[in-house]
Amino acid sequence: NAGVTQTPKFQVLKTGQSMTLQCAQDMNHEYMSWYRQDPGMGLRLIHYSVGAGITDQGEVPNGYNVSRSTTEDFPLRLLSAAPSQTSVYFCASSYSVTSGNTIYFGEGSWLTVV
Amino acid sequence: KQEVTQIPAALSVPEGENLVLNCSFTDSAIYNLQWFRQDPGKGLTSLLLIQSSQREQTSGRLNASLDKSSGRSTLYIAASQPGDSATYLCAVRRYGGSQGNLIFGKGTKLSVKP
Numbered sequence: 179n180a181g182v183t184q185t186p187k188f189q190v191l192k193t194g195q196s197m198t199l200q201c202a203q204d205m206n207h208e209y210m211s212w213y214r215q216d217p218g219m220g221l222r223l224i225h226y227s228v229g230a231g232i233t234d235q236g237e238v239p240n241g242y243n244v245s246r247s248t249t250e251d252f253p254l255r256l257l258s259a260a261p262s263q264t265s266v267y268f269c270a271s272s273y274s275v276t277s278g279n280t281i282y283f284g285e286g287s288w289l290t291v292v
Numbered sequence: 293k294q295e296v297t298q299i300p301a302a303l304s305v306p307e308g309e310n311l312v313l314n315c316s317f318t319d320s321a322i323y324n325l326q327w328f329r330q331d332p333g334k335g336l337t338s339l340l341l342i343q344s345s346q347r348e349q350t351s352g353r354l355n356a357s358l359d360k361s362s363g364r365s366t367l368y369i370a371a372s373q374p375g376d377s378a379t380y381l382c383a384v385r386r387y388g389g390s391q392g393n394l395i396f397g398k399g400t401k402l403s404v405k406p
Contacts, residue, residue: 211393220398221381236393267336270394281326281385281394283336 181205184269184279184284190291191259191291201269201289207282209272210252213240215286221268227252228274259291294319302371305372306405311366315382320360323385326343327356327367330379330399340367341381344382372404 185200203210211226213236223236227246241263243255252271256263267287273279297319305311315325324343328336340349340356342365344370348357355368379401383394 179378213394213396218398221383221396223393226393280338280341281383282338283328285335 182269182282182284183195184222184267184287187285188288189248189262189290191289193259193261193291195275197256198258199256199267199269199289201252201254201284202250203252203269203271204283205252205271207271207273207284208248208249208282210234210246211270212242212244212252212254213268215264215268221281224254224267256289261291263289264291265289294322294384294386294395295393296382298380298400300400301398304401304403304405308372309372310406311372311402313369313380313382313395313402315365315367316333317363317365317384317395319386320363321361321386323335323354324348325356325358325365325382325384326394327354328381328383330381332378334369336381360397369402372402374406375402377381377402377404 182203188212208229212224213221215221222238227233230246230249233244238273246252269284270281274280297316299314326341327339330336330340342349342358353370358365377400381399383396
């Protein structure tokens with residue numbers, strides 16, 4: 179049982195480049211989300227999805243794009259990378275956004291923008 | 293706006309001590325509260341989940357309590373071990389729809405000395 183899988187684990191980008199962070203879960207969860215974690219700021223929600231074809235913005239969505247074409251996958255796209263997007267990114271999923279179920283996290287993706 | 297605060301930010305104890313980590317939140321309208329552990333360079337591991345209707349949850353040497361009316365939760369660790377050294381995060385989950393996402397505290401960094 180793989181749980182929540184994120185790729186890549188580490189990435190260095192140049193300012194202005196674009197890239198996609200991949201997230202996949204094999205638990206048939208409806209709810210998926212992306213957080214970023216920065217020193218002194220804690221984890222902040224970027225985007226989330228309550229099911230295939232449905233996405234919405236979180237607390238810090240600017241500079242990021244998401245889509246949810248399948249239940250399993252929820253990629254996060256950086257459109258034009260900026261140094262302020264240097265961070266650790268976590269993907270998470272749970273059975274439903276309206277339930278009290280545990281939320282599961284991936285191992286994280288460390289992104290550096292130079 | 294829901295805010296989650298964790299005190300202290302860092303804690304150092306000798307091995308064998310019992311200890312308490314604190315978490316407070318400003319809005320009592322929550323689905324549940326979840327405690328996570330994060331090791332350096334790793335993702336988040338769920339430790340305990342307390343539903344809003346519950347008062348406490350236990351797992352091994354860990355006991356988490358929830359007092360919704362006062363907006364407080366505590367994580368009690370009995371007979372601490374060096375392997376417990378990590379950052380502990382608490383997060384509250386608000387009621388459904390766009391509110392159903394996690395709000396995190398900034399964590400307590402625990403160091404258990406042999």
